[in-house]
Amino acid sequence: MRGHIIIAAMLALASPAVAQPANLSSMDRDKDGRVSRAEFRAELVSGSMKFDKNGDGRVIKAELPGVTRLPGAKGVVDRIYKITDADGDGALSSNEFAVRAEVRFKEIDADRDGFLSQAEIKSAPRQR
Template sequence: MKIKTLTAIGLATVLGATALPVMAASGEGGKGERAAKMFETLDTDGSGTITQAEFEAKAAERFAEVDANGDGLLSPEEMAEASPRKGKFREGGREGVSDDRRAEFAARMVERKDTNGDGLLSVEEIAAREDVFARLDTNGDGALSLEEFEAMRGKHKRR
């Protein structure tokens, strides 16, 4: 798979569907501690930075996990099933995202990015015109520091 392609799917697949459940499962610490745990998950060599290769490897791993039938394409159903915090509602307050909301989000993503009209997303369609890693690497050194990572998390937080 192309480097640019894997990088672009990183934010949606790795941060959204891999690291967030790890962070949510811990249930401990404040925002900074949770970000540090997520960062640690992506920093597979323990160097204190996330390289583009680490980012892409996790993205490819997560894409393969989400691609339940192994056809190299993601259906809205596969994406919704892999969504973080699946089905974690509690009475009296929201803890997660409902099945309907996850399905709606997946359908909108397919609608926006499905350039060939097959109702599925390829890695290339997901990545079209995006270079996520380059946007996150604000100092241009080829690696993400914890500070850059935390800054990204602040910008992409749900409100």
């Protein structure tokens, strides 16, 4: 189950076909019924970095064979790299994931209160 949440979180960073990230309960670490910017960023960064098989602090496409075999996933992975790989080195660092998580958080936080509610998560806008 955790693996599916991580994949959903990673895909939520970039996929135009994914309308929402993982559900609130999976990201609400302090269980206060809402997701803070820090909780959102931590979940997406830690979840994404679990794909770093060789432990070098970067995720390269070669570390994603299980993900890229899913139907339609190769295009999604390519999009993740295109919009997240800021330095163009072909690898995604935790800093690059954190920057993308900040952008995505702002897109989802409709009422601009600095927290995500279940309603905001469910009605998250598609990626730009």
